[in-house]
Amino acid sequence: MQSDNPFRTLQNYRAAFLRQDFPAGISVFLVALPLCLGIALASGAPLFSGLVAGMIGGIIVGLLSGSEVSVSGPAAGLAVIVADAIAKIGSYEAFLAAVVIAGLIQLLLGLLKAGRFSSFFPDSVIKGMLVAIGLVIILKQIPHALGRDNDYEGEFEFAQLADGENTISEIYRAIETASPGAVLISALSLAFLIIWERTAGRSNRTFFRNFPGALIVVFIGIGLNEFFRTAMPTWYLGDTAHQHMVQVPIIAAGKSPFSIFDFPDFSVLANPQVYFIGITIAIVASLETLLNLEASDRLDPHRRVSSPDKELIAQGIGNTLSGMIGGLPVTSVVVRTTANIYSGSRSRMSSVLHGIFLLVAVFLGGPLLNLIPLSCLAAVLIMVGYKLAKPKIFKSIYKDGRTQFIPFIITVLGIIFTDLLIGIAIGSVVGILFVLYTNFQSTFSVTRVENKVLILFEKDLFFLSKPQLKDALRSLRPGDEVIIDGSRAQFIDHDIYHILLDFKDTAQSQGIRYELRNVELNVQPKKAPKLVPAME
Structure with a gap:
């Protein structure tokens, strides 16, 4: 102890x-x-x-x-x-x-x-x-x-x-x-x-x-x-x-x-x-x-x-x-x-x-x-x-x-071929980049049933999710019925929000039915309900 x-x-x-x-x-x-x-x-x-x-x-x-x-x-x-x-x-x-x-x-x-x-x-x-x-x-x-x-x-x-x-x-x-x-x-x-x-x-x-x-x-x-x-x-x-x-x-x-x-x-x-x-x-x-x-x-x-x-x-x-x-x-x-x-x-x-x-x-x-x-x-x-x-x-x-393994081995090689502090700095940068990459791979899910598509935001969306979101929107086909659901996101970045708004015009020109649900700019965290003490 x-x-x-x-x-x-x-x-x-x-x-x-x-x-x-x-x-x-x-x-x-x-x-x-x-x-x-x-x-x-x-x-x-x-x-x-x-x-x-x-x-x-x-x-x-x-x-x-x-x-x-x-x-x-x-x-x-x-x-x-x-x-x-x-x-x-x-x-x-x-x-x-x-x-x-x-x-x-x-x-x-x-x-x-x-x-x-x-x-x-x-x-x-x-x-x-x-x-x-x-x-x-x-x-x-x-x-x-x-x-x-x-x-x-x-x-x-x-x-x-x-x-x-x-x-x-x-x-x-x-x-x-x-x-x-x-x-x-x-x-x-x-x-x-x-x-x-x-x-x-x-x-x-x-x-x-x-x-x-x-x-x-x-x-x-x-x-x-x-x-x-x-x-x-x-x-x-x-x-x-x-x-x-x-x-x-x-x-x-x-x-x-x-x-x-x-x-x-x-x-x-x-x-x-x-x-x-x-x-x-x-x-x-x-x-x-x-x-x-x-x-x-x-x-x-x-x-x-x-x-x-x-x-x-x-x-x-x-x-x-x-x-x-x-x-x-x-x-x-x-x-x-x-x-x-x-x-x-x-x-x-x-x-x-x-x-x-x-x-x-x-x-x-x-x-x-x-x-x-x-x-x-x-x-x-x-x-x-x-x-x-x-x-x-x-x-x-x-x-x-x-x-x-990649941040690990880069840290090892960095320390061996430079010195302790420089090697750790290099490894830390690579490690943080991998953490960010992994974290932003699962910010939303795409579910397709025939021509019906649901894009569900699983958590907050920051600008680092832009590439994945653009790929998902580009994969939509004429005749699709698409719902973008942001109910689980407490924060939506400015860049993400405007990509979704701008796609409305693209969807209309391609014959895609496109609906945004609970998608707002900079959504604030929802307040937890107050707990009422139990009666004795």
């Missing part, structure tokens, strides 16, 4: 929940760690800023979220916007002021109940988004699995700004330059994860279901790479030109732990550009969050319904705090959320735990985490991607008919 009190669930946690949320939190942490660093790098921001955003997204937004399974953090979809904004406004500290403004705007949107707009996205587009993200995860992780790390972790765009390649050409380059050590680590990690999941599905032992296989994969990766260091130095992954390892920044000896934080420069509030940047971030971050919330509800095995307004409030508070202490903008993120759900999460505690693990990683675990090869984490992400884009999903949606 949802509650207005975000701490109610914490008060009612049971050991059974924690047994599932703790390993899920570890799995999400392992997925989120390289993504936080990669997105910060792509944004032209300090590396710590991605980790700070991950902590805020996990702990603060996780506690206040409108969803039990959504996980928030820095988003790849905002990387280009952030990099451009930092360059325009002059410094990262000045940019942080815009993040604070964005958070306050999101908070206001949540209070104004703007989250309801998430319901306007067609179902086929949401399904297409999930499948496309799964495919993009697989395609983007193949180079990392092969040891090529020219492109940063977490990028979703087809055209790669980091190295001038695209998703397809990057895979080709990775095959050309494949590292034997990375290939062996990723192949063994992937094989282990497949066996582990099959065993967990068939076994009654709680160990397999509750212990995170991703953690064992990390140990496999570290162990193999350390073996390569001593026994097969040419396969070792720590000495390559582009360090094929997690790279958590280490706080220098003697420096305060608070030295990692940056603080906003509010002197730029006199510059109108900072407000434009803040509004842009708020709109894009809110859109990504609402889309992911719709998607996470579909993936949630317990079918809980999230509150989009509560989520916007949580994101607003999270972005305000993130901007105040040097973090990147925060959104609900599909990759982390999917990893969370497929790792068996039961509640928001897994998101909070992943944020706590990021906090520990920054202050205590950097040297150990920097031993993790990216190739073993790539295997974890490839498994997440496969679960989102299983072949049976394509078959299922294809069976739903072309009105569902």
Whole structure:
């Protein structure tokens, strides 16, 4: 059950929940760690800023979220916007002021109940988004699995700004330059994860279901790479030109732990550009969050319904705090959320735990985490991607008919070959057009018995029904007796009304008897009769 009190669930946690949320939190942490660093790098921001955003997204937004399974953090979809904004406004500290403004705007949107707009996205587009993200995860992780790390972790765009390649050409380059050590680590990690999941599905032992296989994969990766260091130095992954390892920044000896934080420069509030940047971030971050919330509800095995307004409030508070202490903008993120759900999460505690693990990683675990090869984490992400884009999903949606499949597949292709937001925009336009097309195919019926024809308006008629109505009128034959009945229509569009009036002259010239019944321009809805209370 949802509650207005975000701490109610914490008060009612049971050991059974924690047994599932703790390993899920570890799995999400392992997925989120390289993504936080990669997105910060792509944004032209300090590396710590991605980790700070991950902590805020996990702990603060996780506690206040409108969803039990959504996980928030820095988003790849905002990387280009952030990099451009930092360059325009002059410094990262000045940019942080815009993040604070964005958070306050999101908070206001949540209070104004703007989250309801998430319901306007067609179902086929949401399904297409999930499948496309799964495919993009697989395609983007193949180079990392092969040891090529020219492109940063977490990028979703087809055209790669980091190295001038695209998703397809990057895979080709990775095959050309494949590292034997990375290939062996990723192949063994992937094989282990497949066996582990099959065993967990068939076994009654709680160990397999509750212990995170991703953690064992990390140990496999570290162990193999350390073996390569001593026994097969040419396969070792720590000495390559582009360090094929997690790279958590280490706080220098003697420096305060608070030295990692940056603080906003509010002197730029006199510059109108900072407000434009803040509004842009708020709109894009809110859109990504609402889309992911719709998607996470579909993936949630317990079918809980999230509150989009509560989520916007949580994101607003999270972005305000993130901007105040040097973090990147925060959104609900599909990759982390999917990893969370497929790792068996039961509640928001897994998101909070992943944020706590990021906090520990920054202050205590950097040297150990920097031993993790990216190739073993790539295997974890490839498994997440496969679960989102299983072949049976394509078959299922294809069976739903072309009105569902065409918007779905266009959304998938749009996201793969452009980016997340553009692909969703293209898919949404196509989806809405199909909804309109389907809706206006059945606005009226035509019944013919010999030369008697009844054209009955089944519902309101708008201008989009003009082609079908003209075809029906053109099909009438000399000698027909035609009745146009509009009694079921509460609204008749101006264009429709005048087509019907103009056809009177055509009917007369063709020898057609033509009668309009209850056909009026802009018919108003009929008032329901007042109900009289029953006598006791």
